[in-house]
Amino acid sequence: MSTERSDTLPGYSATAPSQRAQNRLRLAVLDRDPGFMQVLSKRLEALGCEYRPLSAPLSADALVTMRLNALVLDLAVLGPTGWGYLEQICARLPGLAVVVCTGPSSVAQRVRGLRLGADAWITKPCHAEELICVIEAAVRRHRRAEMPILDAAQSFGEITIRPDLYQAYVNEVSLELTAREFEILNLLTGSDRVLRREEIYERIWGYAMAHGDRSVDVFVRKLRQKLRAGSPQWNYIHTHFGVGYRFAPERENSVEEELDLITGGTAATPLESPTPMASPAPPESPAQLDAAARLDSALAG
Amino acid sequence: MSTERSDTLPGYSATAPSQRAQNRLRLAVLDRDPGFMQVLSKRLEALGCEYRPLSAPLSADALVTMRLNALVLDLAVLGPTGWGYLEQICARLPGLAVVVCTGPSSVAQRVRGLRLGADAWITKPCHAEELICVIEAAVRRHRRAEMPILDAAQSFGEITIRPDLYQAYVNEVSLELTAREFEILNLLTGSDRVLRREEIYERIWGYAMAHGDRSVDVFVRKLRQKLRAGSPQWNYIHTHFGVGYRFAPERENSVEEELDLITGGTAATPLESPTPMASPAPPESPAQLDAAARLDSALAG
DNA sequence: TTTGCGCGTAAAGATCTTGTGACCCGGCGC
DNA sequence: GCGCCGGGTCACAAGATCTTTACGCGCAAA
Numbered sequence: 329m330s331t332e333r334s335d336t337l338p339g340y341s342a343t344a345p346s347q348r349a350q351n352r353l354r355l356a357v358l359d360r361d362p363g364f365m366q367v368l369s370k371r372l373e374a375l376g377c378e379y380r381p382l383s384a385p386l387s388a389d390a391l392v393t394m395r396l397n398a399l400v401l402d403l404a405v406l407g408p409t410g411w412g413y414l415e416q417i418c419a420r421l422p423g424l425a426v427v428v429c430t431g432p433s434s435v436a437q438r439v440r441g442l443r444l445g446a447d448a449w450i451t452k453p454c455h456a457e458e459l460i461c462v463i464e465a466a467v468r469r470h471r472r473a474e475m476p477i478l479d480a481a482q483s484f485g486e487i488t489i490r491p492d493l494y495q496a497y498v499n500e501v502s503l504e505l506t507a508r509e510f511e512i513l514n515l516l517t518g519s520d521r522v523l524r525r526e527e528i529y530e531r532i533w534g535y536a537m538a539h540g541d542r543s544v545d546v547f548v549r550k551l552r553q554k555l556r557a558g559s560p561q562w563n564y565i566h567t568h569f570g571v572g573y574r575f576a577p578e579r580e581n582s583v584e585e586e587l588d589l590i591t592g593g594t595a596a597t598p599l600e601s602p603t604p605m606a607s608p609a610p611p612e613s614p615a616q617l618d619a620a621a622r623l624d625s626a627l628a629g
Numbered sequence: 630m631s632t633e634r635s636d637t638l639p640g641y642s643a644t645a646p647s648q649r650a651q652n653r654l655r656l657a658v659l660d661r662d663p664g665f666m667q668v669l670s671k672r673l674e675a676l677g678c679e680y681r682p683l684s685a686p687l688s689a690d691a692l693v694t695m696r697l698n699a700l701v702l703d704l705a706v707l708g709p710t711g712w713g714y715l716e717q718i719c720a721r722l723p724g725l726a727v728v729v730c731t732g733p734s735s736v737a738q739r740v741r742g743l744r745l746g747a748d749a750w751i752t753k754p755c756h757a758e759e760l761i762c763v764i765e766a767a768v769r770r771h772r773r774a775e776m777p778i779l780d781a782a783q784s785f786g787e788i789t790i791r792p793d794l795y796q797a798y799v800n801e802v803s804l805e806l807t808a809r810e811f812e813i814l815n816l817l818t819g820s821d822r823v824l825r826r827e828e829i830y831e832r833i834w835g836y837a838m839a840h841g842d843r844s845v846d847v848f849v850r851k852l853r854q855k856l857r858a859g860s861p862q863w864n865y866i867h868t869h870f871g872v873g874y875r876f877a878p879e880r881e882n883s884v885e886e887e888l889d890l891i892t893g894g895t896a897a898t899p900l901e902s903p904t905p906m907a908s909p910a911p912p913e914s915p916a917q918l919d920a921a922a923r924l925d926s927a928l929a930g
Numbered sequence: 931t932t933t934g935c936g937c938g939t940a941a942a943g944a945t946c947t948t949g950t951g952a953c954c955c956g957g958c959g960c
Numbered sequence: 961g962c963g964c965c966g967g968g969t970c971a972c973a974a975g976a977t978c979t980t981t982a983c984g985c986g987c988a989a990a
Contacts, residue, residue, distance in 0.1 A: 425770075435756045442762035447770055448749060455736040461743035469748055469770050472723055475820055476828075492822030494872045506977060507871030542937090543979065549938060569987060570936065807966055843948085844968060850949065870947070870976065 353377040355398040360405050371456045388420035397467045398425040418445025425466035485577030486559040498558035516575035524572040654678040656699040661706050672757045689721040698768045699726040719746025724835035726767035786878030787860040799859035810852050817876035825873040
């Protein structure tokens with residue numbers, strides 16, 4: 329059937345741009361067993377988790393400010409007040425994954441804990457790896473439900489990248505990038521170093537680049553064209569002969585540059601790509617209509 | 630007897646797996662232990678669950694049509710193919726709670742199962758009540774975020790969304806959206822960014838979108854048709870080619886736009902999609918009857 | 931300076947996406 | 961039983977986008 333175009337590229341969906349901070353687990357562990365804590369913390373840190381050991385219960389508000397993904401607690405630490413605490417936390421922080429990890433217990437106790445809102449109940453002694461898997465399962469399930477938050481907009485030179493809209497702008501005017509153009513731009517802006525064509529291709533298309541494939545070059549050309557149309561005085565994508573491309577916003581001082589060159593000033597290629605600028609609109613930036621018109625003609629002509 | 634209804638689960642008028650019979654658990658159990666099944670089914674039916682025993686694995690598609698909330702499976706029933714099956718089911722039905730309930734196992738096996746996507750792992754023999762609590766915990770977590778139930782009506786452009794009535798209105802006239810249309814509209818209005826089709830599908834249908842599935846497009850088309858019928862001068866759902874859809878109320882300046890085009894002003898989409906407007910009723914909005922008539926003819930013709 | 935290769939550019943053809951209407955199917959009320 | 965309704969699939973057509981190819985120019989090494 330025609331619907332079975334299964335060979336289509338998974339490329340689009342594959343590039344989740346905002347993986348960094350999102351997938352990092354932030355969790356707190358309320359326990360008093362030093363050995364357990366040590367083993368666990370070692371493993372968690374190896375995984376790159378943000379890990380916070382607790383020896384006493386924190387208020388719900390305190391937990392809120394910690395922006396946790398998960399809380400592991402040993403009910404034994406709290407004694408009889410533990411049930412109330414568990415219930416309170418689960419009710420107050422419905423988005424928090426709560427895993428009870430405690431010593432031997434009865435079925436009734438486990439049922440009670442789960443009914444109060446715990447997401448899982450692990451009996452100590454347990455293997456750290458298993459506990460972590462259980463935590464991850466709970467967090468995973470929770471994350472799936474919440475709307476993924478994409479990266480905030482970033483500005484480079486005169487352009488602004490908006491991952492939430494799959495688009496780049498100059499002075500609030502869209503550059504009209506296609507999906508693939510945007511992905512390449514987004515990839516380039518996300519890395520300060522030179523990216524080889526094969527690297528770009530593999531990360532955008534999802535599979536290895538065939539020898540002699542010029543697709544990346546063509547897309548870079550289109551990108552440059554649109555960037556130039558919207559922001560003519562800047563140079564964004566630099567070619568590294570025989571290697572690949574590198575993103576770095578650089579102003580083309582049409583006159584000053586020549587002067588510099590004559591004078592011997594080495595302003596030619598400052599390696600330093602400044603950190604993303606906060607304000608994308610320098611005073612001398614062209615009016616919206618100008619930018620739009622340039623873009624129009626560039627695309628039409 | 631539970632076997633009696635084993636061909637199909639009893640009708641489920643509200644197609645929305647998420648909304649209507651919200652508290653009723655729909656689950657399937659893949660196991661071969663008669664005693665276990667009997668105890669479990671007894672307890673589940675006492676709780677009013679829709680329960681379906683399985684003795685052999687069903688395809689992902691078959692599970693989809695069952696509109697389950699949860700699946701309990703004993704990996705021992707499947708033998709070595711169980712891992713693949715588990716992985717496949719979890720990948721295809723991200724919204725399904727999967728609980729592995731099986732005999733004695735190693736830590737490595739449990740870790741593997743959880744990593745493949747299982748939400749919990751219970752070791753047999755186990756108490757039915759505890760298993761049910763674990764299932765409920767998994768399902769609960771899944772449901773929690775399904776729809777951030779906003780009771781408050783919200784207005785965008787000329788339309789008003791009433792989550793409590795599962796309907797959208799223009800000047801108090803219903804747009805006659807079907808349940809699924811409303812869910813999609815509600816999802817779109819709840820996010821300012823571009824939503825990929827896969828995202829929409831997964832959040833509304835509850836499982837992964839098959840490649841080449843056009844359902845989202847079709848529903849967007851129907852939605853647009855009804856929105857246009859009720860509010861012809863506005864554009865609400867914007868297509869982002871190669872990506873997905875985005876909701877943003879925009880007025881179509883039928884005349885001014887043409888002028889703009891002639892004058893050379895570009896149609897470049899202005900970045901600012903204003904925040905949901907507070908006053909949804911511009912003075913020139915059509916009378917109720919007009920809106921109703923338009924809607925009528927649009928739907929009939 | 932010359933040579934070979936990498937790169938910029940452009941355009942045409944191939945391919946993919948989307949809008950759209952028609953159609954099929956199962957459930958439900960009459 | 962029968963028609964209606966909502967949900968979902970299919971096929972087609974129009975665009976939009978991507979890939980391929982061809983042609984020169986510029987860069988680097990000899």
